[in-house]
Amino acid sequence: MVDAIHGDFEQKIANDITIEPRDTMPDDYRKTLIRQISQHAHSEIVGMLPEGNWVTRAPSLRRKAVLLAKIQDEGGHGLYLYSAAETLGVTRDELLDQLHSGKAKYSSIFNYPSLTWADMGAIGWLVDGAAIMNQVPLCRASYGPYARAMVRICKEESFHQRQGFEIMHVLAKGTEVQKKMAQDALNRWWWPALMMFGPHDSDSTNTEQSMKWRIKRISNDDLRRKFVDVTVEQTKVLGLTVPDKDLMWNAETGHYDFGAINWAEFWNVVKGNGPCNKQRLEARKAAWQKGEWVREAAMAHAEKRKARKEALVAA
Numbered sequence: 180m181v182d183a184i185h186g187d188f189e190q191k192i193a194n195d196i197t198i199e200p201r202d203t204m205p206d207d208y209r210k211t212l213i214r215q216i217s218q219h220a221h222s223e224i225v226g227m228l229p230e231g232n233w234v235t236r237a238p239s240l241r242r243k244a245v246l247l248a249k250i251q252d253e254g255g256h257g258l259y260l261y262s263a264a265e266t267l268g269v270t271r272d273e274l275l276d277q278l279h280s281g282k283a284k285y286s287s288i289f290n291y292p293s294l295t296w297a298d299m300g301a302i303g304w305l306v307d308g309a310a311i312m313n314q315v316p317l318c319r320a321s322y323g324p325y326a327r328a329m330v331r332i333c334k335e336e337s338f339h340q341r342q343g344f345e346i347m348h349v350l351a352k353g354t355e356v357q358k359k360m361a362q363d364a365l366n367r368w369w370w371p372a373l374m375m376f377g378p379h380d381s382d383s384t385n386t387e388q389s390m391k392w393r394i395k396r397i398s399n400d401d402l403r404r405k406f407v408d409v410t411v412e413q414t415k416v417l418g419l420t421v422p423d424k425d426l427m428w429n430a431e432t433g434h435y436d437f438g439a440i441n442w443a444e445f446w447n448v449v450k451g452n453g454p455c456n457k458q459r460l461e462a463r464k465a466a467w468q469k470g471e472w473v474r475e476a477a478m479a480h481a482e483k484r485k486a487r488k489e490a491l492v493a494a
């Protein structure tokens with residue numbers, strides 16, 4: 180169907196004109212966006228949990244305040260993303276039902292435990308670092324509400340990454356025990372961080388179509404390679420070692436070659452059998468149940484305000 184202002188959907192995509200909620204769009208485009216944006220939103224709110232584990236044990240008041248602010252940002256990212264998904268005609272309740280029933284996916288990375296304080300550094304540095312690499316191109320995604328939400332999210336993620344790197348830097352330049360702790364966190368988070376980018380392009384079911392629709396701008400493997408190139412250099416600054424014996428600079432390609440990813444582990448985690456999948460889902464469900472009175476109170480307040488406004492208009 181042709182839109183008089185910008186031409187049809189395909190033309191808008193070809194001309195990099197964003198698709199907006201009221202525009203005509205193919206059903207599959209809408210479905211893909213709901214899938215990706217909601218998975219992303221779920222990842223943000225599940226991603227609050229491994230860090231929440233360390234709020235009461237942060238080593239100083241400053242560290243605690245920073246960690247709290249970061250976790251709060253992630254809750255905010257979830258809200259922007261759920262709102263963006265809602266513009267596609269799905270309700271937040273439907274999306275949360277899918278999360279709570281275990282039907283919806285969220286990022287594999289958040290099913291790993293945060294065992295020491297150094298994990299707060301590794302999560303910020305590696306997990307948020309991988310997230311930025313993946314999300315900066317999404318600021319140019321073809322769907323307007325998603326692209327605009329990503330702009331603010333990326334700015335905040337960038338601060339998160341730096342605070343993570345700073346924690347790692349302090350530990351890596353500290354006592355022998357602290358350095359060991361930093362190395363151990365790097366060892367445990369490195370491979371799961373590489374898995375965050377998703378399966379190899381040859382095994383990725385959605386990439387080809389999502390790139391045609393300009394939702395995704397860069398493929399899973401290309402983003403992963405960019406991440407390795409940048410992060411290996413940062414590891415050198417820390418004086419730590421990437422846990423990959425096959426990692427080697429390749430002068431011909433101008434990129435690092437790196438070892439094989441354990442895809443069996445990745446799919447096992449995605450299917451719900453990772454170290455913390457059960458715990459994460461239980462925590463989200465409990466938070467939803469405990470929050471019922473807050474939702475009810477907010478609705479009652481909103482209805483009261485609406486009634487007062489209507490009465491004023493009528494008077």
Ligand code: BYC
Pocket residue numbers: 214215218219220222223226227253284285286287288306307310311313314374375376377378382383384385386389395399449
């Ligand atoms: N974990 O065809 P593919 C954050 C699934 S939050 C689980 O390549 P696509 C942060 C994939 O869904 C980080 N599942 O998929 C928060 C698909 O299954 P379905 C989250 C994964 O969508 C707090 C199947 O595998 N970021 O930044 O083209 C603190 C085949 O994959 C994963 C986003 O969500 C995975 N890692 O590409 C700190 C960004 N990877 O859905 C940080 C937005 C793949 O067909 N999302 N799968 O059943 C994306 O950019 C893309 O969805 C992905 C995957 C690159 C993740």
